[in-house]
Amino acid sequence: QKEVEQDPGPLSVPEGAIVSLNCTYSNSAFQYFMWYRQYSRKGPELLMYTYSSGNKEDGRFTAQVDKSSKYISLFIRDSQPSDSATYLCAMTPNFGNEKLTFGTGTRL
Amino acid sequence: GAVVSQHPSWVICKSGTSVKIECRSLDFQATTMFWYRQFPKQSLMLMATSNEGSKATYEQGVEKDKFLINHASLTLSTLTVTSAHPEDSSFYICSASSGNTIYFGEGSWLTVV
Numbered sequence: 394q395k396e397v398e399q400d401p402g403p404l405s406v407p408e409g410a411i412v413s414l415n416c417t418y419s420n421s422a423f424q425y426f427m428w429y430r431q432y433s434r435k436g437p438e439l440l441m442y443t444y445s446s447g448n449k450e451d452g453r454f455t456a457q458v459d460k461s462s463k464y465i466s467l468f469i470r471d472s473q474p475s476d477s478a479t480y481l482c483a484m485t486p487n488f489g490n491e492k493l494t495f496g497t498g499t500r501l
Numbered sequence: 502g503a504v505v506s507q508h509p510s511w512v513i514c515k516s517g518t519s520v521k522i523e524c525r526s527l528d529f530q531a532t533t534m535f536w537y538r539q540f541p542k543q544s545l546m547l548m549a550t551s552n553e554g555s556k557a558t559y560e561q562g563v564e565k566d567k568f569l570i571n572h573a574s575l576t577l578s579t580l581t582v583t584s585a586h587p588e589d590s591s592f593y594i595c596s597a598s599s600g601n602t603i604y605f606g607e608g609s610w611l612t613v614v
Contacts, residue, residue: 425601436507436594436608437545442601481544483603492535493596493603497544 396420399482399496406501412469416482416496419463423484423494426458428467431479431498440480441467469501477501504528505597507606514613519583522609524595530575531597536568539592539608551578551595585613 399416406412414428425444429437441456443449443465449456455468465484469476482496504527514520524534532553537545549570550558557570567589569581578597582589594608 427603429605434592434608434610436605439602439604444601485603492547492550493545495544500542 395497396494397482397484397496400499401497403500406472408472408474410472412472412476412501414467414469414480414482414499414501416465416484417463418465418484418494420484420486420494421460421463422486424487425485426456426465427483427493428454428456429481429483431481433478437481472501505595505604505606507595507609509609510607511610512612514585514611516586516613517584519581520585520611521579521581522593522595522611524578524580524597524606526576526597526599526604529597529599531578531599532575534572534578534595534597535603536570536578536580537594537596539594541592545594548580548593553578582611585611587613589613 397418428441430440431437443456443458446458446460453470457466479498479500481498483493485491485493506525508523534551536548538548539545547560548563551570551572553572559565572578590613592608596603596605
């Protein structure tokens with residue numbers, strides 16, 4: 394079993410729809426959770442960062458973390474064609490010297 | 502905000518030659534940088550952790566003699582692919598942490614012909 398599971402998609406939604414992207418994980422030591430957006434042939438771009446459980450909102454994006462269920466989500470409201478990309482969830486126990494563990498990415 | 506820069510963005514080299522990729526943190530110091538490799542339609546695979554002033558820590562299965570990492574300063578880490586072969590063709594990405602955020606470079610496309 395992978396440490397982080399993410400549905401690879403592809404996911405196709407109409408413009409203006411709400412998109413829900415999800416990851417599950419098995420390592421209870423993960424404390425920091427991130428969502429990255431990666432356009433084709435480019436490096437990942439940080440979208441959202443959340444520490445521990447809870448919600449965080451930034452514009453059209455909302456990140457949710459439920460540590461009790463080991464489940465994280467990214468919601469995109471009023472989706473736009475420019476949102477078409479691969480979305481990667483990533484997590485780590487600590488920042489600084491800890492490596493990130495990535496999901497496989499969901500292509501939207 | 503913090504920016505991580507990679508150079509070159511893309512490079513083509515002949516089989517058997519070596520190629521160096523640079524990763525720079527432009528407005529912050531990074532004692533630790535990470536090197537990833539990504540194949541098409543796949544996620545990022547961590548290759549090694551680059552520590553300033555000390556040897557890099559390689560992930561299992563990554564040949565340290567083939568992928569030489571040097572982190573000579575707090576703002577620069579380099580990855581050298583030695584004796585490159587076509588199977589080394591890939592997208593190489595570095596990252597560095599600043600505070601509680603990890604930033605990625607734009608990546609470097611390597612094609613070995």
